Amino acid sequence: MSYYTVLGLAKEPFSTSPDPKFFFRSSSHVQALTRLEIAIRLQRGLSVILGEVGTGKTTLARTLLAEVPQDARLAFHIVLNPTFDSEYQFLFHLSRLFGIRGQLKSTLDCREAIEHHLFQQGVTQGATTVLIIDEGQKLSVDMLETLRMLLNYETNESKLLQVVIFAQMELLARLKRLRNFLDRAAFKYLLNPLSEAETAELVEFRLRAAGLPAGRRLFSDEAVRAIYRSTQGYPRQITLLCHQALERMVMDHLPLADEALVNNLIQAEARWTHEAVA
Numbered sequence: 001m002s003y004y005t006v007l008g009l010a011k012e013p014f015s016t017s018p019d020p021k022f023f024f025r026s027s028s029h030v031q032a033l034t035r036l037e038i039a040i041r042l043q044r045g046l047s048v049i050l051g052e053v054g055t056g057k058t059t060l061a062r063t064l065l066a067e068v069p070q071d072a073r074l075a076f077h078i079v080l081n082p083t084f085d086s087e088y089q090f091l092f093h094l095s096r097l098f099g100i101r102g103q104l105k106s107t108l109d110c111r112e113a114i115e116h117h118l119f120q121q122g123v124t125q126g127a128t129t130v131l132i133i134d135e136g137q138k139l140s141v142d143m144l145e146t147l148r149m150l151l152n153y154e155t156n157e158s159k160l161l162q163v164v165i166f167a168q169m170e171l172l173a174r175l176k177r178l179r180n181f182l183d184r185a186a187f188k189y190l191l192n193p194l195s196e197a198e199t200a201e202l203v204e205f206r207l208r209a210a211g212l213p214a215g216r217r218l219f220s221d222e223a224v225r226a227i228y229r230s231t232q233g234y235p236r237q238i239t240l241l242c243h244q245a246l247e248r249m250v251m252d253h254l255p256l257a258d259e260a261l262v263n264n265l266i267q268a269e270a271r272w273t274h275e276a277v278a
């Protein structure tokens with residue numbers, strides 16, 4: 001029997017994987033999703049979503065993929081880890097991702113094939129090609145230049161390739177150095193951590209999504225406040241702390257996580273970090 005069934009849950013509520021089923025729609029996440037979808041549908045070209053570590057970028061990217069592509073006129077492609085040794089490797093990867101076959105022996109071959117593919121898709125088939133790049137902070141200046149070149153493919157009305165970059169804040173400095181790159185972004189968004197109220201809503205939402213019966217509570221209000229104070233609303237931190245709290249409840253046969261339990265966990269974590277650093 002898994003630990004969560006002991007608590008009356010059907011699923012693991014605080015897994016750290018970016019599962020869209022556990023995606024809590026904070027106003028910031030909803031705004032990002034809606035505006036992204038609009039930018040994509042209007043074929044505006046480039047969108048950039050920045051956020052600090054663990055704010056929910058990958059979860060947002062997966063939710064976008066899970067929700068929008070019901071539409072046959074949108075072809076989504078995702079690059080989860082944009083680390084490539086050369087421009088050729090990057091372009092070759094994109095070509096295959098777009099479903100381009102045949103021999104591609106040079107960067108020029110790849111560029112021509114991609115341009116042809118994008119025209120074919122966009123103009124002949126009326127489909128929009130969307131390239132989502134996660135972990136965008138790993139994009140080198142050269143790769144950003146390559147993307148800029150791909151974003152140049154356009155008709156009189158629209159861009160042929162829609163690029164959505166999700167990245168940690170460190171990408172910003174690189175983007176600023178490439179001035180004409182950021183100028184092209186039709187949609188720029190900063191994903192902030194959650195407020196205290198949203199933190200409480202996220203915890204509640206994930207417990208319900210995991211099957212917690214109505215009326216049953218696992219965290220006291222004070223416990224949730226302690227979670228917010230410690231995590232400052234960063235979803236990954238919230239998820240990790242809640243998971244530890246549930247584990248402790250099961251081990252100690254407790255029906256509710258209260259403030260003392262959460263504070264104990266926070267202190268244990270602080271001690272661990274202190275000892276590990278010392």
Ligand SMILES: Nc1ncnc2c1ncn2[C@@H]1O[C@H](COP(=O)(O)OP(=O)(O)OP(=O)(O)O)[C@@H](O)[C@H]1O
Nearest residue numbers: 016022023024053054055056057058059235236239
């Ligand atoms: N809106 C949300 N609703 C519910 N859980 C979320 C939400 N956003 C993030 N999380 C949770 O927080 C954790 C981290 O999210 P995610 O991996 O998407 O962050 P990230 O910004 O991509 O992090 P990194 O900068 O390390 O790539 C995951 O466990 C995810 O389930």
Ligand SMILES: [Mg+2]
Nearest residue numbers: 057058134135
């Ligand atoms: Mg991520």
